[in-house]
Amino acid sequence: MFEAIAFYLFAALTIVMFTITVMTSQALYAITAMAAGMIFISAFFFILGADFLGAIQIIVYTGAVMALYAFGMMFFDTTRDVVEKRTNPQIVFVLGILAAVMVVAIFVAPIVSNNIQALYPIQEGVGNSQAVGMVLFTKYLVPFELAAVMLLVAMIGGIILAGKKMDKSLTLMAEEEITTMDDSFEPQAGGH
């Protein structure tokens, strides 16, 4: 009973928050509603017994990702209202069909899943964080290391992209401009 109440409460809250994120024309409302929605989603993880995943959700999403987006909002001019796009009806139609097919697949999936065997069953008497560590560092060790390398690449890419001199495009410039760029380049103030 408690689980049902918690599920429906957090489901309603999450849907409302993400609808605000998608529908509002104020960027500040959008980012605030999304941060709240992320925290409400971590509640589902706690209900489902995935304690470690819930903690990671709060730390990574509402800590790191939201801080990055807040930085982006300070960098860009988001005080004006966001202009909405006039969507092409055909694209909406095709994507609507696609979403409907996906719903059908989701309702059919539990029937098929009776054949699925648990490869890494959740052990008794072991906390969630401990069980996650045991699976993550044995079976999923290679993807884990690859994810670490990917995050390192993303960090270096972010630093280089946001660094200076990157506002000039080598593909859009003439040959002479490129050759003289190194000599005549002067540091500029970032942004407009």
Next chain:
Amino acid sequence: MEITLTHYLVLSTILFAIGLIGVMRRKNLLMLFFATEILLNATNIAFAAISYYIGDLSGQMFAFFIIAIAASEVAIGLGLLIVWYKRTGKIDLDQMNSMRG
């Protein structure tokens, strides 16, 4: 009243549809990134629910890697967005037509 796997999958579908609506109607690129985060979170809920109801930890592992991918996407995407903003002063999708697509 018991909460089953289908409840969670329906919730995940609803959130995914909200994210798709956002991707379709947003013109500002920063708002478009918000919609993609909603899409990734919807799949995370589905993975965690399946992991719980089947009794297998692999679903949680996939959710972890999705979170890592989302973090990388934000870092690279915001870097590219900053480069574009420095060059043009705008982050609207409709004005990104330098390739005449």
